[in-house]
Amino acid sequence: AQTVTQSQPEMSVQEAETVTLSCTYDTSESDYYLFWYKQPPSRQMILVIRQEAYKQQNATENRFSVNFQKAAKSFSLKISDSQLGDAAMYFCAYMYSGGGADGLTFGKGTHLIIQP
Amino acid sequence: NAGVMQNPRHLVRRRGQEARLRCSPMKGHSHVYWYRQLPEEGLKFMVYLQKENIIDESGMPKERFSAEFPKEGPSILRIQQVVRGDSAAYFCASSPTGFYGYTFGSGTRLTVV
Secondary structure (H helix, E strand, C coil), rough: CCCECCCCEEEEECCCCCCCCCEEEEEECCCCEEEEEEEECCCCEEEEEEEEEECCCEEEEEEEEEEECCCCCCEEECCCCCCCCHCEEEEEEEECCCCCCCCCCCCCCCCEEEEE | CCCCEECCEEEEHHHHCCCEEEEECCCCCCHHHHHHHHCCEEEEEEEEEEEEEEEEEECCCCCCEEEEECCCEEEEEECCCCHHHHHHEEEEEEEECCCCCEEEEEEEEEECC
């Protein structure tokens, strides 16, 4: 079974600085998707960024980018120019691309604090 | 497009009562997933449904829990004879294809007293 590990329960960064959140995963599959979700205090799960495992190019969405290392099974999220609105729980998630059964497997999350 | 609608947002039940959680997927989405989030944890998959069919319920406890997604109306997650350990946030997500085009609802927080 696949697992997702986020080794940083909490991270803190100064506003306007850059922060990197770590995620590793374990799977025997070669084709899958990886995601970062943001969960603010409102509890809404918001998709931040998505990466297809077959793509070598790292995904980027404005200030958010990933460092996807398939061989190392690592999928870190970099947030540039951190803003107060980025404060939230961040969850890394995996999904096998062969079908929707099993859904997403989530890590336990990293609580990101933005210092003004 | 109203997004994925979950209600109620908060639900309080006494031990032994039944809890019914509703999820209306986005328009055009026929795939629904239910997840449970315990405090300080990530979301855990419970069940995957398409219209009128349960595709995978491997994450759902065998007893007291059931889910349905009828041809008409919302998907329902039903918990019978609730216990304190059922207290959690329950999230629904919908997708048009069953693959990565998920949209999550805002969740229902169930508190069992």
